[in-house]
């Protein structure tokens with residue numbers, strides 16, 4: 001890493017500490033030529049492989065953008081979106097793979113989004129799974145209802161949304 005001030009290629013690490021709960025390391029460096037200090041951040045790269053074969057770094061922001069679109073007009077706030085993106089990242093990191101096919105990112109979004117908002121989930125799933133007919137929606141809704149019956153946590157949410165109607 002070249003010094004950002006004098007472009008000298010060599011520097012000395014004066015301090016390093018873990019940030020973002022150990023997912024990155026921040027290093028304070030001192031240039032061995034001009035002695036000025038600068039910071040570098042080192043992070044294990046989690047790559048997403050798109051269908052075209054192109055690889056790009058995993059981005060929580062991209063998850064949020066995609067999900068936000070599905071949440072338009074729904075009672076989902078920014079905090080909830082950030083939390084969802086964090087859950088997605090955690091579940092992807094826990095697979096232990098450094099390269100994830102993009103469709104698996106979509107898969108990792110479906111579960112937390114279903115917990116968050118049923119309508120947003122249906123919108124997202126309809127695009128992601130390319131629903132092609134009304135029957136596809138009906139099947140998914142039936143499954144959604146079944147899941148709500150099974151989980152007592154979701155039951156509260158279901159009652160809330162029923163009360164809104």
Ligand SMILES: [Zn+2]
Nearest residue numbers: 003006031034
């Ligand atoms: Zn320098």
